[in-house]
Amino acid sequence: MxxxxxxxxxxxxxxxxxxxxxxxxxxxxxxxxxxxxxxxxxxxxxxxxxxxxxxxxxxxxxxxxxxxxxxxGTHAMNNPTGTISERPYLSGTEAVLYVSDFAASLSFFTGKLGFAVDFSYGDPPFFGIVKRDKARLCLRLVSEPVFVGDIRQREELLSAAITLDSAADIKALFLEYQAAGITFQQTLKTQPWGARTFIVLDPNGNLILFAGPGD
Known part of the structure; x- marks a missing residue:
């Protein structure tokens, strides 16, 4: 023991x-x-x-x-691994965005996209979570390029996808970000399958999709 x-x-x-x-x-x-x-x-x-x-x-x-x-040293558990017999419950998922300037990224998400800092960790910080309503994004500081060249922009490789509940919300959010001077990889458009989407390009090259129902 x-x-x-x-x-x-x-x-x-x-x-x-x-x-x-x-x-x-x-x-x-x-x-x-x-x-x-x-x-x-x-x-x-x-x-x-x-x-x-x-x-x-x-x-x-x-x-x-x-x-x-x-x-x-007495009365050991019958199940020493501590596993639970019920089916495990998945309580959420969070995308991880790789950033080269942690402070600048926090400023972008809070000052431009309307997120709030949930927490940051490290001294100086190298990992954190930002949130807006139920949307949560992890930010991870990296010192070297993770992707080759501009492949994310050329192939539209998304770092995160965030959904909204109504056509009015997706339009209002797009107009909010447009007024804030956000750079878009794709402006608001209706997709062939009916959804309305736009894609934000953050300062680190991450592509963030926002999607809502069509009109």
């Missing part, structure tokens, strides 16, 4: 990460503690999370249901 002092340090580390809103720990908490299973990352980080919760997390990772059982 692992050293108890090391286990205590692990629990305190999880507790600190939760308090610091370290997003990767939200996935660990959700996967390990059943009561957090159906929560999104933000909801996990907003929820109360005590040292006892962190200790239970460590216990379950080591095959025990409770911290006390872990520290005494």
């Amino acid at each position: 692992p050293n108890i002092e090391n286990l205590k340090k692990q629990a305190k580390r999880y507790l600190r990460w939760h308090r610091e809103r370290h997003h990767p720990v939200a996935a660990v908490i959700r996967a390990t503690l059943p009561r957090f299973r159906h929560l999104a990352d933000r909801d996990v980080l907003d929820a109360p999370f005590s040292l006892a919760d962190a200790q239970e997390l460590v216990a379950r990772q080591n095959g025990f249901e409770r911290w006390e059982a872990l520290t005494t």
Whole structure:
């Protein structure tokens, strides 16, 4: 069995990460503690999370249901992997955009596209999430080109696709971005399948599709 002092340090580390809103720990908490299973990352980080919760997390990772059982080495779980018998619930998806200037990208998405910063991580920051309503985009700083030349523009390789619920909304958003001086890879148009779409080109060459129903 692992050293108890090391286990205590692990629990305190999880507790600190939760308090610091370290997003990767939200996935660990959700996967390990059943009561957090159906929560999104933000909801996990907003929820109360005590040292006892962190200790239970460590216990379950080591095959025990409770911290006390872990520290005494008794009553191991029947399912030591901590997997859940029900079908796993997928709570969301987020596109990852690669950027060469993290601060400038945050400024573009917040100042031009109307997003808000959900969180940023690192000192200086190298990863973060921006959101507008239910749309969320991850930004990841990279120091070297990820794509060759202008292949994204030539082939219209999308980095993200965001949907709107009505024809009025997609038109209003396009006009909002047009007034803000946004560069478009494609202006608002009706596609052969009926959807109305436009594509924004961000300062890092990422193509972001916005789509809504036709008139």
